[in-house]
Amino acid sequence: MSYMSDTVIRVENVSKKYVLGHQQEGRLNYKSLRESMGNGVKSLGKKLLKPSGKGMIKTAQEEFWALKDVSFEIKQGDRVGIIGRNGAGKSTLLKILSRITEPTSGSIRIKGRVASLLEVGTGFHPELTGRENIFLNGAILGMSKVDITRKFDEMVAFAEVEKFLDTPVKRYSSGMYVRLAFAVAAHLEPEILIVDEVLAVGDAQFQKKCLGKMEDVGKQGRTVLFVSHQMSAVESLCTRGILLESGNICLDGTSEQAVGVYLEKAYSIGQIMPLFQRTDRSGSGKVRASSFRILNDEGVPQSSLKSGENYYFEIGYSNKMTSTIKNVVVSLDILDEKGVRVLLLRTNFSQNNVTLNPDQGYIYCGIKNLPLANGSYRFSIFLSQADAEVLDYIEDAASIAVDGGDFFGTGSSGLPSHCKILAKANWSTELFELCP
Ligand SMILES: Nc1ncnc2c1ncn2[C@@H]1O[C@H](COP(=O)(O)OP(=O)(O)OP(=O)(O)O)[C@@H](O)[C@H]1O
Ligand SMILES: [Mg+2]
Known part of the structure; x- marks a missing residue:
């Protein structure tokens, strides 16, 4: 070839x-x-x-x-x-x-020369120490001992494993292991x-x-x-x-x-498949979020949102237990289209943990003056019991666009889409009193 x-x-x-x-x-x-x-x-x-x-x-x-x-x-x-x-x-x-x-x-x-960091176990020998593994990996990559020695300190510093250099890597915590594995792969000049x-x-x-x-x-x-x-x-x-x-x-x-x-x-995917059919979720499964909707303040379901308006987030659930479940923490993560979390709404921030009925029911979260700028957002739903047992966790439970609105109450269109969160502010060339 x-x-x-x-x-x-x-x-x-x-x-x-x-x-x-x-x-x-x-x-x-x-x-x-x-x-x-x-x-x-x-x-x-x-x-x-x-x-x-x-x-x-x-x-x-x-x-x-x-x-x-x-x-x-x-x-x-x-x-x-x-x-x-x-x-x-x-x-x-x-x-x-x-x-x-x-x-x-x-x-x-x-x-x-290829250096790769794949699953734990590849590249490292569990019985050898961190130090020995560094040299072994370098040798496999075709580096001379001198070259490896030259890079050694930098690698160890990057991985933050100085104290454990002479410990067999099988005794490393998972975090230490990965840090060292990455340091070795990245520093050995592949x-x-x-x-x-x-x-x-x-x-x-x-x-x-x-x-x-x-x-x-x-x-x-x-x-x-x-x-x-x-x-x-x-x-x-x-x-x-x-x-x-x-x-x-x-x-x-x-x-x-x-x-x-x-x-x-x-x-x-979030739009085609209803929540109760989704299998890409985790948690004990005692409770499952079975539906998700966003309603306006008159209770009408919305397919897109406007900044500055009032909304209810509605989570339908099915409770597989025969009893009520108390002190349930509900959390709604709102992420932007890149997967960066921009808002986290959570019951225990406002001491609002909920009690779930046996069988099924709904959880509502009301928010005034939606502070999101134009753009697409996705929602993750997280339910846990008293912050201990994860009941249900589903990423990309829904996605929805924020499109327009009058957050600032000025009637101006042209909402930004190059930022995510909106806040009202006043401007002056002199210090002034901040009114509530
Ligand atoms: N050793 C194996 N035996 C049988 N099936 C396998 C094996 N390794 C991978 N698969 C299957 O091949 C498919 C591709 O797996 P792969 O691990 O490459 O996916 P991935 O894109 O890395 O996914 P993820 O984002 O979850 O890491 C999966 O359906 C997986 O279950
Ligand atoms: Mg993979």
């Missing part, structure tokens, strides 16, 4: 077949990075979503194509975001590119860096650090492949976006294009 000089990855007609039942055991033992992080809510939701979940497997022979005839090329210095819903095949693709698993058919060609959702596991500060580091790696002209569900991170980091859908490439373009199409599709 002849390469254009700057093509570093070429994927040609790659398909990956899993035989369910037979390989199912592997899947059960297989711990994704997120799952091992004890990121309960998220991973539970994901497990329910996986089409390969236990309940779906009928025979031992069922075939499943995780990737179907996927082809693309990546040029040196591309920072590629790979996005798609749960089970779309993103991790499978990264594993094939990292040569952790073989494609069933098709071929891949890679030019350059030509190609492949990262699967490391952002889902860390705290906000670690996430920021990782994004910054990946950006540095990109700026040095290295190639980055990055899987994430965090669209704002994909947009800010990546120059290119590949959207996978059920094992197919649905779009290969700029990261903005891929994110745009992905979000459009995510919206329509």
Whole structure:
């Protein structure tokens, strides 16, 4: 095969077949990075979503194509975001590119040293210490001892594991493990860096650090492949976006294009499927949010909202218990189209926790002067008992647009859409009294 000089990855007609039942055991033992992080809510939701979940497997022979005839090329210095819903095949693709698993058919060609951060377990030897693993990984990447030593302190500082350098990594907490794994992958000067959702596991500060580091790696002209569900991170980091859908490439373009199409599709899922039919949720299931509507102050359901108006958010629930459930915390997360949380309405902020009837009922949340600017928003619903047991959690329960309105009461149109939250303010060149 002849390469254009700057093509570093070429994927040609790659398909990956899993035989369910037979390989199912592997899947059960297989711990994704997120799952091992004890990121309960998220991973539970994901497990329910996986089409390969236990309940779906009928025979031992069922075939499943995780990737179907996927082809693309990546040029040196591309920072590629790979996005798609749960089970779309993103991790499978990264594993094939990292040569952790073989494609069933098709071929891949890679030019350059690859460092990848996939699931816990890959790359690190549990019995070896942090220090030994750093050198082992460097050696695997073809680096000399001198080069590794040169990078060593930087890596250890990044991972914040100084005290545990001589401890076998099997004794590390999940957080330490991931921090070190990321530090090693990002600092060992690979030509190609492949990262699967490391952002889902860390705290906000670690996430920021990782994004910054990946950006540095990109700026040095290295190639980055990055899987994430965090669209704002994909947009800010990546120059290119590949959207996978059920094992197919649905779009290969700029990261903005891929994110745009992905979000459009995510919206329509919330609209097409009623809440009570959704299985992509987590929590004990004692209570399920079964419907969600937004009503105006006369009780009429709305299909879009206006800034500054008064609304009721209505959550229908079914209670599987035969008794009432007291002290239920209800929380409505309102996220913008990038998945950034802009408002959080929660019963225990205003000491308004609710009691749920046996069988079914409704929960209402009233809000005056809706402070949202023009744009599309999505709602997540979270129900828990006294902040202890998660009863139900469903992301993207609904999506709705805010379109116009007269928040400022001035009659001026031209509501902003480049901000999310509105607040009234007065202006003067002299200090004045703030009236309530
Ligand atoms: N070892 C395996 N055996 C059987 N099926 C598998 C195996 N690994 C993955 N799958 C299935 O292949 C499909 C693609 O999985 P993959 O992990 O690549 O998805 P993903 O896009 O990374 O999803 P997520 O966003 O949840 O991480 C899923 O339906 C998954 O259940
Ligand atoms: Mg994955």
